[in-house]
Amino acid sequence: MRTHLDCFPCLVRQALDSVRLFCGDEAVHERIVDDVLQELLVMDARLPPPKMGQRIHRMIRELLGEEDPYGEIKERSNVLASEWRERLRGRVAQSEDPLETAVRLAIAGNIIDYGPTSHVDPDRVAGTIEHALVAPLDLGTVEELRRAIGQAETILYLGDNAGEIYFDALLVEQLPAQKVVFAVRGAPTINDATLEDARAAGLTDRVRVIDNGTDIPGTVLAECSPAFREVYARADLILSKGQGNFETLDDDSDRVFSLLMAKCPLVAGQLGCPVGSIQLRRGCAAAP
Amino acid sequence: MRTHLDCFPCLVRQALDSVRLFCGDEAVHERIVDDVLQELLVMDARLPPPKMGQRIHRMIRELLGEEDPYGEIKERSNVLASEWRERLRGRVAQSEDPLETAVRLAIAGNIIDYGPTSHVDPDRVAGTIEHALVAPLDLGTVEELRRAIGQAETILYLGDNAGEIYFDALLVEQLPAQKVVFAVRGAPTINDATLEDARAAGLTDRVRVIDNGTDIPGTVLAECSPAFREVYARADLILSKGQGNFETLDDDSDRVFSLLMAKCPLVAGQLGCPVGSIQLRRGCAAAP
Numbered sequence A, B: 001m002r003t004h005l006d007c008f009p010c011l012v013r014q015a016l017d018s019v020r021l022f023c024g025d026e027a028v029h030e031r032i033v034d035d036v037l038q039e040l041l042v043m044d045a046r047l048p049p050p051k052m053g054q055r056i057h058r059m060i061r062e063l064l065g066e067e068d069p070y071g072e073i074k075e076r077s078n079v080l081a082s083e084w085r086e087r088l089r090g091r092v093a094q095s096e097d098p099l100e101t102a103v104r105l106a107i108a109g110n111i112i113d114y115g116p117t118s119h120v121d122p123d124r125v126a127g128t129i130e131h132a133l134v135a136p137l138d139l140g141t142v143e144e145l146r147r148a149i150g151q152a153e154t155i156l157y158l159g160d161n162a163g164e165i166y167f168d169a170l171l172v173e174q175l176p177a178q179k180v181v182f183a184v185r186g187a188p189t190i191n192d193a194t195l196e197d198a199r200a201a202g203l204t205d206r207v208r209v210i211d212n213g214t215d216i217p218g219t220v221l222a223e224c225s226p227a228f229r230e231v232y233a234r235a236d237l238i239l240s241k242g243q244g245n246f247e248t249l250d251d252d253s254d255r256v257f258s259l260l261m262a263k264c265p266l267v268a269g270q271l272g273c274p275v276g277s278i279q280l281r282r283g284c285a286a287a288p
Helices: A007-022 A026-042 A049-064 A071-094 A098-111 A122-134 A139-151 A164-172 A195-200 A226-234 A242-248 A265-271 B007-022 B026-042 B049-064 B071-094 B098-111 B122-134 B139-151 B164-172 B195-200 B226-234 B242-248 B265-271
Strands: A155-158 A180-184 A208-211 A237-241 A256-261 A278-282 B155-158 B180-184 B208-211 B237-241 B256-261 B278-282
Touching: A007 A026, A007 A049, A007 B007, A026 A049, A026 B026, A049 A242, A071 A098, A071 A122, A071 A164, A071 A195, A098 A122, A098 A139, A098 A164, A098 A256, A098 A278, A139 A237, A139 A256, A139 A278, A155 A164, A164 A180, A164 A237, A180 A195, A180 A226, A195 A208, A208 A226, A237 A242, A242 A256, A242 A265, B007 B026, B007 B049, B026 B049, B049 B242, B071 B098, B071 B122, B071 B164, B071 B195, B098 B122, B098 B139, B098 B164, B098 B256, B098 B278, B139 B237, B139 B256, B139 B278, B155 B164, B164 B180, B164 B237, B180 B195, B180 B226, B195 B208, B208 B226, B237 B242, B242 B256, B242 B265
Parallel strands: A155 A180, A155 A237, A180 A208, A237 A256, B155 B180, B155 B237, B180 B208, B237 B256
Antiparallel strands: A256 A278, B256 B278
């Protein structure tokens, strides 16, 4: 999915919000906003928005002199999500359709805003989860996914954020472990999950975990490591989590299933769904 | 009020929304967004946001080759607001405090979004009006305003948008006509009211109407005409309508009363009020 003009103000906004999380110096904020404006003027709009996200967050890390500014936020998200996972595992097992429930919870993990502060309102998290458990979802696609899981030899699960990865683990538990490869980002970028988070969430004990070799908050195949690309090429089924993966994946085969909340009007427009709705879709943004 | 970094994404967004109203050619949209990014990189952030608004809308008019692209929208707003005014005049007269009611309706006029299409939902307009009639408003400041009106020799009313100007006229009807000077913009800019709108709303028949000599969607005194500045300097009471005037006025005297809805988080922050609240305040953004 290319970067639309509507993404421009949003990217400036996101950069400003991000740098403010870690630094109170307005001169630094100005510097980042100026750098983003410059980048927007020269960027190739045929590239997906997460490519610009990569550049922005590289600039922020460089300017702050920190390799992983979101480290603490990710840790807190993991602790919180870990507690929720323990409470939710039983609900998956006892539900009428554990696969559907796990799909819903994996999407819920994508919605929860752990936020920059240590305080997260437990009622709001509970509300998000209960909403995802009952919100409209295409059950026909759940059936297609069930069949695809049964037929697949290799299932590649593209993770998204820290915290969220604990909810992904609940869905991974519904898959045949020996067939699953779970992929994380190759280096810290925003609050995206890396190998460290996959280990913390216990995924490394259960399935093969690889990293994609990049710091793009998405999956741009051309920039991923050869090892990742090989796994990708061989996978019969790809579970793509979150907007970043949805926007970046360039794959028009029907082996891709995207699980996400449509967080912005452009993605919602592409999916033909309301902003804020939860989606299990066959295909990604590149699909015809 | 200076232009904050938070205004940057908002200005890009507004420019894009504006040019799309009048032109479907994406190359033109890109051109405007690029021009705005360039301007943001070089602008003097000590200037208020409407100064940037002036530049953006000059660029849009130039690129479209139209002197007044909002002309039709303004006309439609005037027709609609005219109908509402007839219905509301009786409510002012019959209300317990006609001045307070007229202040509330003048602010309601600032809230109504006439939108780009010819269809405006009458229920929504009615809802906005009923809300403004009962929403919290500082009645102490209404009393101060009443006293100031009684004592003033010259009252300068700074208008804001077309459409809205019909609601302003209801408040003007509560003022001693011979003391009032009503000011409009000096040239078309966005949907701001000009002399033509003041004539359409019948204001020219009732009070002296002047223009401020600029195409800034606000009141930057240093750029206004000498004639306007003279009236401004002599006024004992200034009624400043809307966010654009609030953001631009550089006047720390207590003769300024601002009537507006706080439409953005920065203005709301400066006023210490919730976004979306209606406000009658003594002072403007320059006030200490």
